[in-house]
Amino acid sequence: xxxxxxxxxxxxxxxxxxxxxxxxxxxxxxxxxxxxxxxxxxxxxxxxxxxxxxxxxxxxxxxxxxxxxxxxxxxxxxxxxxxxxxxxxxxxxxxxxxxxxxxxxxxxxxxxxxxxxxxxxxxxxxxxxxxxxxxxxxxxxxxxxxxxxxxxxxxxxxxxxxxxxxxxxxxxxxxxxxxxxxxxxxxx
Numbered sequence: 733x734x735x736x737x738x739x740x741x742x743x744x745x746x747x748x749x750x751x752x753x754x755x756x757x758x759x760x761x762x763x764x765x766x767x768x769x770x771x772x773x774x775x776x777x778x779x780x781x782x783x784x785x786x787x788x789x790x791x792x793x794x795x796x797x798x799x800x801x802x803x804x805x806x807x808x809x810x811x812x813x814x815x816x817x818x819x820x821x822x823x824x825x826x827x828x829x830x831x832x833x834x835x836x837x838x839x840x841x842x843x844x845x846x847x848x849x850x851x852x853x854x855x856x857x858x859x860x861x862x863x864x865x866x867x868x869x870x871x872x873x874x875x876x877x878x879x880x881x882x883x884x885x886x887x888x889x890x891x892x893x894x895x896x897x898x899x900x901x902x903x904x905x906x907x908x909x910x911x912x913x914x915x916x917x918x919x920x
Contacts, residue, residue, distance in 0.1 A: 773845035777802070777838040783850040787826040790849065793819040797840035806836045806849070824851065 775796040784790055794802040794814050802814040809822035828834070828851045838845045 773838075773840070773843055775802070775838075775840045775843070775845070777845050777847070779836050779847055779849050782848075783852050784824050785852055786824060786828045786830065788824050789821050790824065791819050791821055792836075792838075794838055794840065799841045803839040804836065805839070806834055808834045808849070808851070824849075 775794060777794040778792075780791045780793070790809075792804050792812055792814060794804075795817050797817075800816050804812040804814060804820070804822070806822075808825045808828045812820045812822050814820045830851050830853045833848045833850050836847050836849050838847075
């Protein structure tokens with residue numbers, strides 16, 4: 733009887749740790765802008781170079797999106813669709829204001845990530861490319877879990893409540909079976 737109580741306590745402790753782990757890890761996403769914690773996405777993206785002259789060309793990349801195309805929009809170039817992880821290019825408007833920063837938005841099945849592009853005066857060479865969001869490793873199989881129905885990796889109230897109900901049901905079942913076993917003398 734003591735072994736069942738110990739096992740039940742261990743099960744409850746393990747479940748509590750497992751349910752709290754995803755929420756604790758949610759803030760450690762490498763897609764976040766350094767120092768701000770904003771712009772966390774489930775996919776990686778970049779603009780190269782980060783500084784360009786009016787009329788210049790930039791390379792747009794995205795990886796880790798679960799759909800075959802990512803839409804890239806900005807106020808300084810035409811909309812670009814990246815298909816099946818292949819990079820694309822965009823030509824910056826010739827009348828883009830030198831010295832200004834423009835937002836570049838990447839849309840992966842409704843999830844939006846943004847970065848900025850600086851327009852220079854066209855006299856200095858652009859700095860070395862910087863990838864604001866490191867590329868993610870390719871998917872290697874099916875992701876298991878909640879199936880993405882929550883829209884993020886963090887557990888919601890409904891999932892936590894369901895987990896609590898399942899744990900309580902398991903503990904109640906263990907108590908009932910323990911009491912039955914005690915009455916029958918250890919026979920099933």
